[in-house]
Amino acid sequence: MTVATRTYELAVRAYAKDLYRYAYWLCRNGSQADDLVQDALLRAWKHWHRLEDAQAVKAWLFRIVRREFLRQLTRTQRQAMDQLDDDMLQAASDGSADMADTLAIRQLLLQAPASLREPLVLQVLGGFSSAEIAGLLGTRDGAVMTRLTRARQWLRRAFGADAQEERSA
């Protein structure tokens, strides 16, 4: 087994599950996420010789998954990914859903605007810093902070928290 084969195998074993979960929250479909990860990992292997910074392998693999996902979208769908949808931000503000269980939160996340859900998934699930997320999404650090803030506000409204408290701060 070559060094490249060995390091690739280690990387797949270490990150495939996180990659699948990231892909799932990108495309919101289990079988599509599975295909996405398989294609992305094969592409990663094809370009393994270009991986110069072994420390950055996780972010690199996440980037490939995202690129594969975007490649499958139309140009219009891609543009929509980067837009904050204010109507969607308000949609969960009634807080009427029972958020006591994980399935309900998942359901809620599936409805969240992609522009908010993605940085949140990368931070909470991937453990990336806002600067790393900015690099992955091709945007600025400040824009990521704004999206993360709005994502948590959106979630809190959806969880039925008292929004009045936040306004009083």
Add this chain to the structure above:
Amino acid sequence: MTDAKKPAMTRATANTTTSAMTCLDVRRQQLANPDTQSAAMHAHLSQCESCREHGERLLAQDARLRDALQVPVPEGLVERALLRRQLRSPQRFRNWMIAASVACLALFAAWWQLPWSQSRDWALLVAEHVADEPAALAARGEIAAAELNKLLHSWGLALREPLGKLRYLDRCAMPDGRGLHAVIATEQWGLVTLILPPAGVEVVPGEAQYGDFHAAAFHSQGRAIAVVTADAAQLSDARQWLETRLTAL
């Protein structure tokens, strides 16, 4: 928030007139990342019960979120990924074909002067390469033509005429070695990417598309060259344009 908590928060806000962070600053940071804890934040939280509770609620929310994000992973995901790589790898032939391969390759190389490098779809490879390096297209450098000429000499080529504004120039890692990657801002076609595959690799002429990028690999002056544009209609013209501006040493 209950009315009972409001006075505590008001006091903390008033206290922050002498400290680095206000309640609003702290809550913004907590919302962006509840795990974050700077010295200034710590100082504020030690005085402000309301912000402390706000942070705890967000941490609890993130914990629920983290659980929810852990969707079940399909069985055999890792094994299938490794299997696909294995099936793509020529190594699967190694155990039972190595002796025959060596003998055949030696025979054919001697008789037919076949190149040793693996044949790849270089048109597709360079299109992918450009798509994978958006920073190269976004670069706004002003690189001297002499720099490009110096690198071109390594490939046995030289500039016959100036190419235009050189925005990006690098020797990139590619299959079988390092290739030349140059981005040129042209008046006719906008950004055109010139790729020279690593010296000695076998390049089969052809065209390919990957994402928004169109590439052509071809031979000119006895050298393998590839060009990438964002518009398929421009590819042929850009290729001819490059051919007229490069010459063999």
